[in-house]
Amino acid sequence: MKPITIKDVAERAGVSPKTVSRVINGEAHVRPEIRESVARVVADMNYRPNAFARGLSSSRSFLVGLFFDDPVSGYAATIQRGALEQARAMGRHIVIEPITFQRSDWRERLVDSLHALRLGGAILTSPICDRAELLDIFDRHDVPVVRIAPGAELERTPQVRMDDRDAARDMAEHLLALGHRDIAFVRGNPTHSASERRWLGFHDAMTAAGLSPPPERVMQGDFRFRSGFDAGEALFDRHPRPTAVFASNDEMALGVMIAAMSRQIAVPRAVSIVGFDDAEIARMAWPQLTTIRQPNYALGWEAVDLVIHQHGTNTTGDPCRILPYELVIRGSSGPCAVS
Amino acid sequence: MKPITIKDVAERAGVSPKTVSRVINGEAHVRPEIRESVARVVADMNYRPNAFARGLSSSRSFLVGLFFDDPVSGYAATIQRGALEQARAMGRHIVIEPITFQRSDWRERLVDSLHALRLGGAILTSPICDRAELLDIFDRHDVPVVRIAPGAELERTPQVRMDDRDAARDMAEHLLALGHRDIAFVRGNPTHSASERRWLGFHDAMTAAGLSPPPERVMQGDFRFRSGFDAGEALFDRHPRPTAVFASNDEMALGVMIAAMSRQIAVPRAVSIVGFDDAEIARMAWPQLTTIRQPNYALGWEAVDLVIHQHGTNTTGDPCRILPYELVIRGSSGPCAVS
DNA sequence: CTGAAAGCGCTTACAG
DNA sequence: CTGAAAGCGCTTACAG
Numbered sequence A, B: 001m002k003p004i005t006i007k008d009v010a011e012r013a014g015v016s017p018k019t020v021s022r023v024i025n026g027e028a029h030v031r032p033e034i035r036e037s038v039a040r041v042v043a044d045m046n047y048r049p050n051a052f053a054r055g056l057s058s059s060r061s062f063l064v065g066l067f068f069d070d071p072v073s074g075y076a077a078t079i080q081r082g083a084l085e086q087a088r089a090m091g092r093h094i095v096i097e098p099i100t101f102q103r104s105d106w107r108e109r110l111v112d113s114l115h116a117l118r119l120g121g122a123i124l125t126s127p128i129c130d131r132a133e134l135l136d137i138f139d140r141h142d143v144p145v146v147r148i149a150p151g152a153e154l155e156r157t158p159q160v161r162m163d164d165r166d167a168a169r170d171m172a173e174h175l176l177a178l179g180h181r182d183i184a185f186v187r188g189n190p191t192h193s194a195s196e197r198r199w200l201g202f203h204d205a206m207t208a209a210g211l212s213p214p215p216e217r218v219m220q221g222d223f224r225f226r227s228g229f230d231a232g233e234a235l236f237d238r239h240p241r242p243t244a245v246f247a248s249n250d251e252m253a254l255g256v257m258i259a260a261m262s263r264q265i266a267v268p269r270a271v272s273i274v275g276f277d278d279a280e281i282a283r284m285a286w287p288q289l290t291t292i293r294q295p296n297y298a299l300g301w302e303a304v305d306l307v308i309h310q311h312g313t314n315t316t317g318d319p320c321r322i323l324p325y326e327l328v329i330r331g332s333s334g335p336c337a338v339s
Numbered sequence C, D: 001c002t003g004a005a006a007g008c009g010c011t012t013a014c015a016g
Helices: A006-013 A017-024 A032-045 A052-058 A074-089 A104-119 A134-138 A163-175 A191-206 A225-236 A250-262 A295-310 B006-013 B015-022 B032-045 B051-058 B074-091 B106-119 B133-142 B164-177 B193-208 B225-236 B250-263 B297-312
Strands: A064-068 A092-099 A123-124 A143-146 A159-162 A183-187 A219-220 A244-247 A270-276 A291-293 A320-323 A326-328 B063-069 B093-099 B121-123 B145-147 B159-162 B182-189 B217-218 B244-245 B270-276 B292-293 B321-325 B327-328
Touching: A006 A017, A006 A032, A017 A032, A017 B051, A052 B051, A052 B121, A052 B193, A064 A074, A064 A104, A064 A295, A064 B327, A074 A092, A074 A295, A074 B074, A074 B093, A092 A326, A092 B074, A104 A134, A104 B006, A104 B015, A104 B093, A123 A134, A123 A295, A134 B250, A143 A295, A159 A163, A163 A183, A163 A191, A163 A270, A163 A291, A183 A191, A183 A225, A183 A250, A219 A225, A225 A244, A225 B225, A244 A250, A250 A270, A295 A320, B006 B015, B006 B032, B015 B032, B063 B074, B063 B244, B063 B297, B074 B093, B074 B297, B106 B133, B121 B297, B145 B297, B159 B164, B164 B182, B164 B193, B164 B244, B164 B270, B164 B292, B164 B327, B182 B193, B182 B225, B182 B250, B217 B225, B225 B244, B225 B250, B244 B250, B297 B321
Parallel strands: A064 A092, A064 A123, A123 A143, A143 A159, A159 A320, A183 A219, A183 A244, A244 A270, B063 B093, B063 B121, B121 B145, B145 B159, B159 B321, B182 B217, B182 B244, B244 B270
Antiparallel strands: A092 B093, A291 A326, B292 B327
């Protein structure tokens, strides 16, 4: 199958290649009737511009890079799906590029990729998106960046995020409304800026209720299951036990829950356990986890939308899209038994 | 930053662009001393060939497409990581393309992508890799394909896989060795060919032990948590209950486990429950799941390796790489109490 | 509003 | 073993 080129289309439509180019790129200055007839020929011949030729001559490609830290977690996967969907709708393609700060050659690897790919845009996720040095590299290569849920260098690029602090406050208020006063908190991985924001939201609500959680009720986790389990063991081995535990993500909440189960502590009768994310596993727990639904799919979708529209339009003051979350109440939280 | 071109390198090295091209592509017919000196200049100038120019002139790109069915599951994520790592090592980049048969326009979307991207290779995962019509499209566009764990059209392309049947047999033998005789089986999603292979492996072992599971011990699932839960409920509501349940993947095994827990059936004392995959959640269950570790990372890695090497070398008889699995025994399986 | 010319940075096909 | 020429399929910059 010999691919159809812009020349073929031009000949058939009786115009110059340049005019076809204008039409497929939606540029102005084409007589409506010509625009239409060219569009018809494009459709008839099922013409698709060669992305490489475009990239080569315009030095800007139709590829959008999605940059992740090493682990491809469930969080990243959903963002990716949203990004793929919108990229497709906008005629772009998504290239996945891992960035591993642990490797000493991450800079060269990144520069290699930027050289080779001439990206039309880049989407950076947390936690890598907070590193100034990384942003500098993209700047230097003139690649437009949109960040998802950044926590530092906030003025530097357009971004898409939800309000973690508000969400954590809502969750804490949910527990308070159930009568809980002795609420433990499991912090997330400190390299993710969201960890701090979730902690602050929790703290806001507690303070507003006239409470201040003592240090032994605040555990340091790293967002992984194991750290939640360890935190749960530590919390449940104390007397008295907290009546509720708020873990900064679902995976840790599941760890806390398993720790409770292994000690025959009934959830939610003896202890309420809540998470954050609404990951798939939130529904695989028993009872199912009360949690905060993050708009991950929408974050990916909006990020692509933003990075494409940004290029070309005037970006007066980097835009920031804030997406709504949702408090999802399931079986793992219930009224406080102790009064 | 003005990018360095092959011309710059050629001038500095005192050779023609063509010679530089030969060196960076590892072609033969360059005097060793020239090769070396050119390589040195390339390194000194930190030259990176423009992937678009390469793609345009050779009509073969340095992009490898990774094609997935809609859901980006944990399974897919690990494959992706392996693929990314090896792609990077081979100077290729991974473009992710979703394929959704549910959409009536999936063919046009695919053709669009193949047109635009001129992929240097494509990796297809299960279950989409079994559709002949899809393979035809890749053939027509002359894109080399490697499939991961295909179940149909086995002679058509090189492939990478593990032996699901052997693995399932091993798992069943593990349960038999623990004294179990009344073993239920939860089948996977029938659109995945692995479902059938796992069932056959289970059946092999049972038959060899002189057993044949009655129909009411065989449940149909779809690889998702919910179907495992439903299967568990159905199994545990019968009397007598099976003493062991083998679910075709971990997510369903977790569902079975939750069903057991919700009925106060102790695992593994009263019933052993085992899965397949060694997904992350296998370790988040309590007790942790006995399962089969699939070499997903290696599958992704090998698939990229194969699709790149395939192009150019003589592929006498499509190669098939079979990767080892591992039986991982954890807490969810134990001796049969009933004798 | 439309087009002819030149060029993007490589590789292919061909000479020598 | 090495290179000069042509071309991949678009877009940019410039005329008209």
